[in-house]
Amino acid sequence: MMKRRLLSLCLALIAITFLNACKKDKLQELSLVDLTIKLENPPGLTDIKLSDLKVTFKELNSGKESTTTNVSDGQVKISLADGSYDINLEGNITYQLDGKTITGKTRAYQSGVILKGKQQTQTMKLFLYQGGSGFVIQEIFYTGTVTPEGKQYLGDKYFKIYNNSDQILYADGLVIAQSKFFTTIKQDYKPNIMADAVAVDAVIKIPGSGKEHPVAPGQSIVISEDGINHKEFNSASIDLSKSDFEMYYEDSDDVDNPQVPNMENVYSKLVPNNRGYAAYVLARFPKGSADFLSNYKYNYSYNETFDGTIYPIDESEYKIPNSWIIDAVNLSVQSEFQWIVTDPSLDMGWTFCGKVAGDKSRYGKSVKRKVLSTTAEGRQILKDTNNSTVDFEAEARPSLMQ
Amino acid sequence: MIRLYIISLCFIIGTGTACANDTTRISRIDTTGLRERIRINNAPVSLFTDVFYNSPALKYFARNNSLTQLSLGFNQYKQDLYQVQKGSGQKVFGFEADAYQKNKKDVVWGNASYQNGKRYQVNWNESSDLQLIYPYVMADTVGGDLSYEEYAFSGGYALKLNQTTLGITGKYRALIEYRNIDPRPKNVTSDLEISIGVSHPVNRAYEIALGLSARKYTQDNQLKFFSELGGPVVYHMVGMGVANQLLTGNKLNAFYDGSGSGIQVQLIPMNKNGFFSSFAYNRFSFEKVIRDLQALPVSDLTATTIKGEFAYLKNNGQNHYGIKASILKEQRIGVESRFDNRGPDNYVKISSDKRYRNDRSDLNLAFIYGQQKNKDLSWTVNANLGLLSNETQYIEPTRSMEFSAIHTTIDAQFSLPAGQSLIQAGAGFTLLRNTKGTKSWPDLVSASAAQQMLLTNFAYLTSNYNQLNLFLRWDRPMIKGMGVFLKSNWEHTTFDSFHKGNQCILSAGITF
Incomplete structure (x- = not known):
């Protein structure tokens, strides 16, 4: 009798377990x-x-x-x-x-x-x-290269500007500027001028009086950090000795190749961030550099929060009105991206080399504008929809890298 | 300080008893010889019902004889088809002390172990204790071998007061896992479990027991890169190859904070003849926080396990036969949050939803038949038939995977006194055949690394395999009731996809 009771108890325990085991709760669809x-x-x-x-x-x-x-x-x-x-x-x-x-x-x-x-x-x-049909930023090689010894190599970055029209255009006076704000750090900057202008912290300009530097349709010019043959110093780098222009800062430990004309330094020093946190704009100043430096100061403030403490910050930079800007490219990395630092009418996307801050796979890669079509004469028309996400090939092999 | 105290307590309970028992055991050695105690302790018929004596109070009834074993061991296994997060195998050296001291009115037991090893080719996982925290691991696609050291201490005491038996057990495990080249995880885990139990006779033959347990678990999961060129993308995985994109990148510090509880009811025959049954319910949950984001809670998981077992064993001292049925069901539900990225290190939670579910069940039916003789050949044949199934579901994106299998094992073991020595040997053969394997991740790009990882895991989990297991143990009593032993295990697995696996375990030690 007792054995029967015990057996019943055992079976009851097993049944409870079994019944529970057969119950499966499917996940509900999200609200x-x-x-x-x-x-x-x-x-x-x-x-x-x-x-x-x-x-x-x-x-x-x-x-x-x-x-x-x-x-x-x-x-x-x-x-x-x-x-x-x-x-x-x-x-x-x-x-x-x-x-x-x-x-x-x-x-x-x-x-x-x-x-x-x-x-x-x-x-x-x-x-x-309206799609661009003039000068466009064709390529930015901002990541630099690595030596065979695994060390970062400096000085071989470049910008490539392309004539996307069917007419000869003159590069004289074209401005390249780096955004002050990073795509990886979002702050509540006051006043917020983004709908009207881009805040910049470095500006360089192609010299010339107006018609000294013609660029044929479908042709491009190269603006390099140092216009030298970098392969002599780093076999994994690039020969930039045939650059059209180079950046040179006399007060820095910089290399000046006399065979390559220097860019004009309008404001500060343009050193492309090798992680790609900034935006770059191509613009023309309708009244020249002096007018820009005199009338386009941008004083702003924001609150920096560190360890829960708020620090009010006041700073001053320059701004380039959106109406002066010919082209803009936002750069970022997926892991750090916070926002686009231009008005969406200039660029409503962003492109990248590397997917994380300090991604070691980013070196030796550039962002390169895609080809939309090729004319009967063989001229390439580059894609320019003011959306860098779709206009650019991310993590591309630099066009000047052999 | 508290932790130190607990470690010390477990150490004293676990290993202290193992040493202290030496002086109190001599009298028992006379009544039951060392060789016989070893044979009984390792006999398949003893192991057949061990699971019913998990409750601390029932430890009093687990064995009739005391035995202490100190051993040094080496364990290596490698297989070329495996779950990438677990790795392709490991090599480990270890030390273990295990003691069970049975007295008239009480029993004390303890275990202490140290392992120093290396896991091979661990990928898509830079966290530790995968089986506990899966799928919420930190991961990258580089991975590599992982070195580890693990310390474990446990000890317990059961006291018989008139007819009632009271028991308590403490377990503590600490693990440090690391890699000395990029990516460099350094994970420190701590796992403490306390159980209490009470048992009482229901009649002259049967004892019923109730056990309660509580558990506390933490893991500090850090990752570093020393290369000046940077490192790869670091993911915080959420299951089925999905990672939260806002957390992807360089969030390198996570913390897992878990706790659990359990209850078990058991009914056993005091003389190990008759019906056995056990019902256990365990619940374990943890929260994962990202330390880089001001200790932001990002996900939590609750694992619920129900296990029921029933057995009947007839043992007349020489012949024994039995049957055992068991069913285990585990469900893991993961809740994840979505965030608004308001700036660097400033993520604000938008909502939380159940997004991950895994159901695992395992049904087994086992038979045992054999003869036991102290001074002659003892032999046992075990047969096992099992069904297992596993289903994983993830929503947003919708992905799923399901597999099931049927498996059967037959093994034969014998022990034979040879002179003063005791030889124990066995051979087993397992067949596993997959009966179902479906997968769905339609949103995933076919060439992606996540797709490759999922496919590799799916191939492993749905593979058929045959497994051969051989073991041999030699014991020789020496002086003053102390003996030495050598033991080896070898296991060879052949998967149907021409992949293979091998495991070799060697250990040597002393018993008393």
Whole structure:
């Protein structure tokens, strides 16, 4: 009798275990946020008609991208999971201006939009976009090289500027500037001028009186750190002795090749960050360098937080109005990226060499603009949609590297 | 300071008893010879029911004889098909002291061990104790061999008061794992578990026991790169090859803070003849924080394990036969947070969701039959038939993997007195056949490193294999009730994909 009871107890225990073992709780789908985006038309235009709008949402934690073309009555509707999103809109626009009907392209961009809860409404400002057909930044080799001994080698970085038009253009007076703000450090800078200008901390300019440096359609010029044959010092480097221009800073321990003309140093020293944390802009100063230095100072402030303590910081740099800027490229790395440091109308993406700060695989790589098409005459037209993410080949082999 | 105190206590309980027992045991050696105690301790029929004596109170009934064993050992295994996070094998040297002292009214036991080893080709994992914290490991695609040192101490005491038996056990394990070339993890883990138990007779033949346990676990997981050129991308994995992209890069310091509890109920026959049953429920959860982001909690996981076992054993002193059924189910649920990146080191939580789930079950049916003789050949045949299944699901992105297998083992063991010596030997053969293997990760780029990692793991987890296991142990009593022993194990695995694995264990020591 007792044995039967014991057996029953044993079997009961086993049954409990077995029943629990058979129970499987499937994961529930994530709760969704019903998002409505109200589109604000570009100011000053009338009779606006939007078409072929495509909106892309990238969730920054998962990297998941969702797209929708569900746009009607100036509103985009979509359901998305909780998260932090970069939102990117592209499409066509038709409008009336000065009595004429114009058809073009429109865009909108917003980063770090937080979606949480059940319903949310967001506004996005549309802006007009025109593809570049003049000078463009074709390539930036900013990572440098490594010697066969595994040491960093300095001085062999370069910029390549390309004539993307079908006419001869003159490089005289072209300006290359490095952004003051890093794409990897986001602060609440006041005043925020990004919608109107780019804050810069180093500016160099191609010398010339206006027509001294012609660049034929489909041709490019090279502006190097040091215009010498670096392969004589580092077999893994590049021969830059045929550069069109080089940077030279007399008060630094710098190399000056007399065979290569020097760039004009407008402001500070341009030393490309070899991790790619900055943005670079190509611009022209309509009234020259003196006017820029006199009238385009940018005084700003922000709060630096360190170990929970807030330190107010006041600084002063220069700013280049967006209307002067011909082209812009934001650089960053995935692990550190915080924000784009130009207005989205100049560049609404970013490109990279290396995926992490201090990524040792970045050396010997550049960012290179993609080829959109080739004309019947063999001239390459480079892709310039003002979105470096799609316009550039990241981690490319430098074009000047043999 | 508290930790030091606990370590000292465990050490005293664990190893102190092993040494102290020497003086109190001489009287027992006369009643049961060393050779016989070794034979009984290692007999398959003893091991067949050991699992029912986990509760501290039931340790009193686990063995009738005392035995202490000190050993030095070497263990090496390598296989060319493996789970990349675990590595392709390891080589380890170790020392172990194990003691069980049975007295009339109480029992005391202890264990202390030290291991110094190296795990080979560990990849996609720079954390330690993978089986505890998976899938929330820190990872990179470089990896390499990992050196480690592990210290473990445990000890317990059970006291019989009239009819009731009370027991307590303490276990402490500390692990330091590191690599001296980039990437350089330095992981320090600490794992403490305390169990208490009480048992009482339900009649003249059976004892019922209740056990409760509590556990505290921590791991400090640091990674460094000394190369002036930098290092690779560091990921914080969240399961099925997914990593949080906002945390990807150079967040090199993580901390795991875990705790657990358990309850077990057991029913055993006091003379080891009859029905055995055991039911155990354990829960372990931990939180992972990223120290680089002001100790930001990023994920937590709760593992729930239920285990039920039932056996019937008939042992008349010479012949024995038995049957045992067991079922184990483990479920791991991972909760992860999404963040708003508001600037350097300033991540604010947006939401948390259950995103990872793993269900594992293992069903086994075992048979044993044999004869035991003290002064003649003893032999035992074991047969085991098992079903295992494993299902993993991840959402956002949606990925899943499922596999199951059927496995069977037959092994035969014998022990034979030879002069003053005792020879124990055995051979076993295991067949595992995969019965299901499905995978789905449609969002993953086919050439990506994560895809390659998942495919390698899937090939390993769904592979059929045959395994041959041989062991031999030689014991010789020497003087004053003390003996020496040599032991070797060899295991050879052949996977159906022409991959192979080999394991070799050698140990030598003294018993008393």
